[in-house]
Amino acid sequence: MDPASQDDARILDRLFSVLETRRQERPAGSYVVSLLDGGIASIGAKVEEEAAEVIAAARDESDAAVAHEAADLLFHLWVLMLSRGVEPSRVYAELARRFGVGGLAEKAARGGQAGGGGR
Numbered sequence: 001m002d003p004a005s006q007d008d009a010r011i012l013d014r015l016f017s018v019l020e021t022r023r024q025e026r027p028a029g030s031y032v033v034s035l036l037d038g039g040i041a042s043i044g045a046k047v048e049e050e051a052a053e054v055i056a057a058a059r060d061e062s063d064a065a066v067a068h069e070a071a072d073l074l075f076h077l078w079v080l081m082l083s084r085g086v087e088p089s090r091v092y093a094e095l096a097r098r099f100g101v102g103g104l105a106e107k108a109a110r111g112g113q114a115g116g117g118g119r
Contacts, residue, residue: 012088015075019082035079043080050076 022032035043050073057065081088101109 012074012078016078016082016088019078023082032079035076036083040080040083043076043083046076047073047080 019032022030023036026033035046050069054066054069054073057069078088081091
């Protein structure tokens with residue numbers, strides 16, 4: 001990974017930091033604050049909407065559109081994680097734990113269940 005890519009990879013940590021600041025400072029008119037105030041059900045609905053938009057873009061649109069929709073999905077997923085108090089480091093650790101383990105072997109190790117639901 002070149003240095004620019006390493007900086008790009010840190011954007012998710014920077015995003016989470018900004019989201020935490022919005023939650024703490026609660027600026028007037030903040031989209032993040034409005035999402036957090038809506039609770040898990042509201043944020044979850046937005047995550048579902050954005051996931052559907054990624055799929056639609058992947059099926060019917062340009063690579064740029066897929067990247068745009070994926071960024072929206074990651075943003076809303078990070079808001080959901082913030083609302084639950086799940087730090088990005090926990091996601092990174094889980095991905096690292098799975099690295100090098102085949103998908104079917106990893107799923108079998110969990111008894112065929114994704115953490116809390118189907119995959």
